[in-house]
Amino acid sequence: MRVLVGIEDTDHGIKALESTVERAKQTGDDLTVAIYATDGSIEETESAVRDRIETLDVDCAVERIDSDPGSRLVELAEREEYDQIVLSGGQRSPLGKIKLDDVHEFVLLNSRTTVKLVR
């Protein structure tokens, strides 16, 4: 299966990457990581992701999404015929509520590709 992993600039993004890689190692999924930033710097996120990919010893392509991450993820998944989009399930509020943002909303509402949220 070809999987497109959308990774944002949070600790949670890195955790979603780790669990997706772990699964891919078992199933042989073909991974592409698409990095986007909602608050922080995309350069820092990209270097953190590349470091982690190296540590995890996995072969996967890394792409950068500089603007409109929601629509770009959906477009990319359709154009290049991915089987699944994986997104990190958002940050947690102080008392533990899952916070989904506009990227999650756009992808869930508009994607014709299966979407998986990693909590």
Next chain:
Amino acid sequence: MSVEYPDEPVDGFPTPPRTVTDREGREIELTRADGDTEDLVEMYLDFEEEDRAQGIPPTKEPDIREWLDAVMTDDGLNVIARNEGNAVGHVMLVSDSDGAYELAIFVLQPYQGAGIGTALVETALGAAAEEGIDRVWLSVERWNKPAVNLYEKIGFQSCGGERFERMMALRLA
């Protein structure tokens, strides 16, 4: 995360401990939590799936215990509603990184729709005002109209976040 608070504070909230009679005629005691989480664990184990919100409360007992330990910290504020000694509702305020407090409330299914939620939130806000807490916010799933109405009646105002959830805020001082 930045929350916009109303300019005008809301005051006059009742403080715990107090006893109210709900619309079903049941005596409900509202008290500050004393650190004992056992009866809350029991309450959350009885929780219905449709009453969960944004991933809380968790479903499994170890996860419920871990979550309660995290929200019932010393700098938070918890008020429990009990009927005949059993926990039937819980409101929590947990501090954020901005010196304000996030609020959430849960009421056990057979006790919903009887005014307990309103009494719990008002009582917790009374306790919060006593403690010197000046700003409180919450998020609510935007299709949950009964909850939005309840918070508006108490004095919360919407302050954005029109995605899956609506953000609402209230100023106490």
